Amino acid sequence: MQPIRVLLADDHPLFRSGLKNVLQADPAFNIIGEASRGDEALLLARGCKPDLVIMDVSMPVMDGIECTRQLKEHDPSIKVLMLSTYSDDAYWQESMEAGASGYVLKRAVDTELIIAIRAVMEGERYIYPTLLGGFHKPGGKAAADELQEEVLSPREQEVLLLIALGHTQQEIAEQLAVSIKTVDSYKTRIREKLNLTKRSDMVRYALKHNIISDKTV
Template sequence: MNLPSPIRVALVDDHSLVRDGIKALLGVMAPLEVVGEAESGAEAIALVGRCQPDLLLVDIGLPDINGLELTRLLRSRYPALKVLILSMYDNHEYVSESLRAGASGYVLKNAPSREIIAAIEAIGSGGTFYSADIAQRLIADKPTDNELTPRESQVLYKMAQGMNNKEMARDLDISVRTVETHRLSIRRKLNIDKPAALVKYAIDHGIIPR
């Protein structure tokens, strides 16, 4: 590992066994120091303010805040902070949203340990790292900045019908967290927050009939 100085790493995951496993993996890497860990978004915000890590390893499924929204929040407060998403979700929308949130990489939790180490080395050296199959899908499926994906259009249609997140998840056969990610992406792309304005957009663009 050829980093110019020890990299300070913090872990954010609501499962202690996962954090212990990552710490054991990182224990063989040098120069590297695990400076703290958190099991929720609120704890992560306090941890970053207190410990000032160089790199944060973040899970998406946190109990109080979506890990992608946490990434966006922390990156806006601490621009020098690097974030690596470690997730069980092999999901194009999550990966795309992680890019927009400011993460420097995305690796699946079940990836080989060498891939997680490679990601930390790359990001610690100022680069980015995405698993090869994930990177290929990002290149193939990348929409324009303000273009909604087909799934986002479906979510917007359901939003215009007044459905809540649980109803949309059930109707579209996806998780509630995936619905939340789509809604965040829709708001970012359209720069629209008010429900009435979203309905108007959906009508104007043929997503729902007039």
């Protein structure tokens, strides 16, 4: 399998260098370019055609959201993962509307970056879990449930199904061909997104949302 071609766009050289070091340690990634401004990132992306752009929200000349919007208009196949210090609802919602596939807070990059990249590259949408707790819209709890179901990725639903069926983390890891650490990360994200703590709660949620049937458990 060819390495994922990654373009880094962030106006902080030290942070960008840190990202580069993390990704270069994994042969699954190939850093093909770096930019410190949105307009530079747009120009580079059009030239080097990355598979993924890791994009800072706030950059000079052209911000990451506008860069994402123009980039996706030019080439919809390019995936964009937004990084930001901003936890406000407006930023991640606008980022997703612009065409980004994921939104991660910079303070969580050390634990969430690789998970987010894998989700995005598999065609899923990733939003840092704790951001969902601040989401408000008309409709109360029903609206919140709707959002939670929407942002539970196909892989997370798969993990939830296996958890609800009583599989151990080792069994889930073997079945999905991932590490136990990755399974644990998925489990944590599911709990945070859905505000669930017990397996019984996960079973009830999986039944309610037709992830499993009552004949399965």
